[in-house]
Amino acid sequence: MEQAIIIEKSVIIIAVFALTMLMAMYSTLAERKIAAWLQDRIGPNRAGKGGILQPLADGLKLFAKEEFIPNTPNKFLFFVGPAVSMSAALMTSAVIPWGDKLHLFGRDIILQATDIDVALLYIFGVLSVGIYGVMIGGWASNNKFSLMSAMRAASQMISYEVAMGLSIIALIMMTGTLSLREIAAGQEGMHWNVFYQPLGFLIFLVCSFAETNRTPFDLAECEAELIGGYHTEYSSMKMGFYLFAEYASMFISSTILAVLYFGAYNYPGMNWMEENVGINIANIIGIIVLFLKLCFFIFFYMWVRWTVPRFRYDQLMRLGWKILIPLSIANIIITGIVILLVE
C-alpha cells in the first residue's frame, strides 16, 4: 500500500513537472504568435509546421550563446539567482488539484501531488521566495542599473503581495478552508467563487499580473530607463532561465486563478457524468476543463500584455497601496457583513 502511494505520487509529480515545462515552453511560442496576431502579423512560422518547433530552436540558441559573466563579487550568487527564480516558480505546482480523483487498479488516486491543509499559505510563501531570485540576480550582476531594477521589482512584488493576501482573506472567510482541494470541491457545478467574490477576483487578478512581472506591471524589465532590467548582465541559458521562470510562474498563476475563482476542474453536469458515464471519464473531462480555463488565463495574460502600456513606478505604487489594499479591506468587511447576515 505504501509503495503504491509512492509510485502514484511520483507519477503525478513527474507529470505535473513535465506539464509545467511543456506549458512554459509553448507559452513562449504562444506569446510570440499572439503578439503577432494582435498586430496583424503572422509570427514565427519557419521552424516546423506553423512554427511548432520554435521553442526548441530558441532553447538551442540560448544554450549555444556565449556565456558572459561580469566581474561580480560573488559568482555563486550570480548562478543561484536564476535557479531560485525557476525553482520558486515550479514549486507551487505541487499543491494544485489538477482533478478530483481517478479510480484505477482498485484505488482512488487523488490528482494532486500533495494535499496539504495550508496550500494557500504555501503558495504565498513560495511565491514570495521568487523575489529572492530577482533580487539576488540584480545584486550579483554588479551593475547599478540591475540592482535598481531588482529593488524596484522586489518592492513591487512585496506591495502587491499584501493586496493579494488581503484579497484572498475574503475568499477564505467564505470557503472556510486554506486547502486548495476543498476550495475546488466547494465550487461544484456553477458555484464558482468569481460570482460571489467579483471584487476579490479583480484584485487578485491585478496582483497576479504584478506578481508574475507581466505587463502592465513588468517594471522589473525596463529597456528605456534601466538598460534591460535585473537580468541585464545575464546571457545564454541563465537569461533563458529567468525568462522561462516568468512563463512557468505565469502558467502556475493562471492555474491558481482558475482553481480559486473559476471552479477548478468543475464543470456543469459533472455529477451527472460521474453517475452515468463513470468517474474516470468525468474526471478526465474535468482535467481538460481545468486546462482550458488556465489556457484562457494564459491567453488573457498575453492579450493584456499587447494592449496595455506599462505603468509608471509611482502610479504602480499608488495603485498597490492606495487603491488595491483599501479595496481589498473593504471587500473583507463586505464579505464579513454578508456572511453575518446570511447566517
Add this chain to the structure above:
Amino acid sequence: MAIETISLSGRKKEVSNKKMTFWESLYLVAIFKGLMITIKHLFTRKVTIKYPEQTRELSPVYRGQHMLMRDDQGRERCTACGLCALSCPAEAITMKAEERKPDEMHLYREEKYASIYEINMLRCIFCGLCEEACPKEAIYLTKSRVMVKSATNREDFIYGKDKLVMPLDMAIKNTPNTAAN
C-alpha cells in the same frame, strides 16, 4: 478666427484637461475597450508578405539597377555625350569618351563611345534622371529586384561597364530573327 483654432488639415484637436469622472479614473472601462480593440485584430487579415515564397508587388514606377543598352545588332548605344552625368543630381556618374576605331564598328553604334562608364552606387539615388536625359536611349533603370550588393570596400560600389552593360546573351535574345540571318 484666431490663429490657434485654424486647422488646415481639419484634424486638429484641442487638448482637453478636464477632470476624469469616477468610471474613467478606474481605467477598467478604458482597458476593457482596449482589449476589445486588440482582440478584433486576431481575426483580421494578416498583412505579412511571406518573403522567400511571396515577393512584394513592384510599383509601376519602380527603378532598379541601371543597364547600358545595346541596339538590335548588339552594339552599345552610348555615345558618351555626358548628358546623364550632367543631369545626375547626386553626381554619381563619371565617364570617359573615346573615338571608335574602324574595326570596332560592330561594337559601338556611334563614332564616339564610353571607354569608361562608372556609376557610384553609394551616391546614386535611383531618381531616373539619367534615363530621361539620355538622347540615345542608352541607359535605363531596369525592374531588377537585385539591390546594390553589400560590400566592405567602397571601391566595390563603383559599378563599371562590366556590371552595367547589357549582357551579350540578353542582347542576342532581343535581336529579331531576321537580323540574325
